[in-house]
Each structure stands twice: as structure tokens, then as C-alpha cells.
Amino acid sequence: MKALQQQLDFLMQIDQLKAIYRQTTVKNDNDRQENSAEHSWHIALVAQVLQQYAAHNIDINRVTLMLLIHDIIEIDAGDLFAFAPQQHHQEQALKELAAAERLFGLLPHQQGEQMKTLWIEFEQAKSVDAQFAKAMDRILPLFQNMANHGGSWVKHSVKKQQILARNSYLQESAPKLWEYTCAQVDLAVNNGWLIDSE
């Protein structure tokens, strides 16, 4: 039963993702901050529901699993706001790699390696599955901020150009959703929720 004990240890340690809080807020729950576990559930369903817009032949099951595990490393590394300075992102990448080694390393060897490999694929964002997964992860805060009168964009004075750059995987990965995103970004600028710095 050693494998089972390792698996249960992993499953109980990832419970901690429920205590990692993000910048986005939950409109329907007194605007409390959203945690990364419930966020991971939400984007897995975003990918499932929007899969028809993928321009390439994606494997939705791999995409879903990528999204379910992609934030687990935050248990050790914390969540970094998407628009934090570049240097912070470089430090974060090293912390996240160490976190992936430790956390997926709790599992039986082969299973842990498979999950770590999938997580690295997501991070590198070179495969069509990873690019679609990244695109989903990044479009959800746009939906949320639009539903929330600008939400974390307003709080952190985010620029239109940052949102377009952040969502640019959509151009290749899901062109119809890219069109939608561009239109929403224009609307957000008109509403004063995003700054147009050009």
C-alpha cells in the first residue's frame, strides 16, 4: 500500500491550494478574493465549454488535466499577479520549478513524472494543447473583470495593451475568441476599466 499512501499524501497536501488567494474576486460571494483551487475548477470547465473554438486539433482531456494541475505549484511558490514586474516573473519561475519537483515528487515515481511533464508542457506553451490551455487560463479573468466592473484591472491600473498581449495565444489558438476579446477590451477602455496607453 506504499503507492496509495503516497497518493493520499499528495491529495491531502494539494488541499492547501484552497488557501492560495488570487487578485480576482468572487462577485457572488461578497467580492472576497478567489482561491486557486476554485479557479482551477472554473477554467477546466471554461476549456470544456469553449473547446469548439480551438483552431487546432486539441486533446481536450489533456487540456483539462493540465488546467486542473497547473496552479498546484503555487502551494510552495505563491500566486504572482499577472502584471507584476518582469524580474518577479523570473524569480517566480525558479520557485515554481522547485515546487513542481517537490509536490509531484510526493506521488509514486512514474505518476509524478507524468504530471510534472504535463505541467512543464503547460508552462512552455509550445504544444497546441498547452497553448489552448494557457489561452483559457488567461481569458477567464477577462470574463470575470468584465462582469465585475473592471475588477482587478481597475484596482491595479492595468493597460489595454497588457491585456491584449496576455491574451495573444488566442490569435492562433482560438481566433473567434480573440475577436471577442478585442471587442471586450475596447468596451473596457470606453468604460474606464482599462487604460489605453497609446
Next chain:
Amino acid sequence: MKALQQQLDFLMQIDQLKAIYRQTTVKNDNDRQENSAEHSWHIALVAQVLQQYAAHNIDINRVTLMLLIHDIIEIDAGDLFAFAPQQHHQEQALKELAAAERLFGLLPHQQGEQMKTLWIEFEQAKSVDAQFAKAMDRILPLFQNMANHGGSWVKHSVKKQQILARNSYLQESAPKLWEYTCAQVDLAVNNGWLIDSE
């Protein structure tokens, strides 16, 4: 873009699952109550990690999607404690069916019907996929309560026999996990976390 609007409406309405609170608590977050969105994330990963114990030839991707959507109906119907009186469960079943009609009905017709059908399959628990999914949904609170000094069992004076009955899908669906569950239940009785009513 009518389909996309319907899909976004669904994806924003299910955000409300983050405000549906359960009896289990999050040990790593000041023992606050767990919500059904983060619970759904957690059990999807429980199923992924423990899939090797399935006695039958399950489709883990269907199981995962079932688990991701299985609690959405609580947005309208609320969460009922597993050990509430039987009559409450009958009323709850009717509320949940109406909720499934409304919530999955927000989606484009075919997509909504597919999800509703999958949800009904889960509820009926006749297929091997649904039985494994149910078993995972029910074993997670056992892991959590064992890690949490009895947790919601102690609070609600739950009996050993209730936990064994609730986890009985495991007998057929994942016998090795059933063995583990029986041993954990005995340990919980010894620790005074479950009542042995025999």
C-alpha cells in the same frame, strides 16, 4: 455569436458555485467551510490520481467531467448534508433536477443536453463510470475528516455504519480502496470520531 453568448452566460453563472458552502472544513485555511467549486476541483484530481484502483474499465475523462459538473445544480438547490434525514433527500432530488434543467439549459441546446445527460448518469450511478465517480466523491470527505480529527463527523455525531453504507460503491468499484476505507473507519471509531451503533 449567439452560442458564445450562451456559453459565457453559463460560465459566469456557475461562478456562483464558489459561494455554496459544505460541511467539510479546510484545515489549511483556518478551518473555514469548504465550497463546492474547490471541492469539485479536488475530487476531479482524486479520481485522476486513484484511477488505477478502478476494478472496471472506466473512462477517466468522462469520470473527470462528471465530477467537474456534478455539483453545479447546488447553485439553485443548495448543498444537503450527506446524513440529513431521508425525506430531505427526496425533496432535494426534485430541486436538483429542476436546477439541472435551468443551468444546463443556459448552454446551446446540444451541449446542454450532453452535460445534463452526463449529470443524470452520475446521479443514477448505474454505469461503471458513474459508480467510480460517486465513490471518489464520497471517499474524499473520509480523507478530509481523518486528516481533521474527525471534522464534520464529530460535529454531527455520525455513525460508523453510515460511513460504510455511504462508501459502499467502493466494494465493487475499487476493492482496494474499500479495504482501506474499512480500516480507516475502525481507526476513527477507536479515536472517538465515529460512533459504533451496533
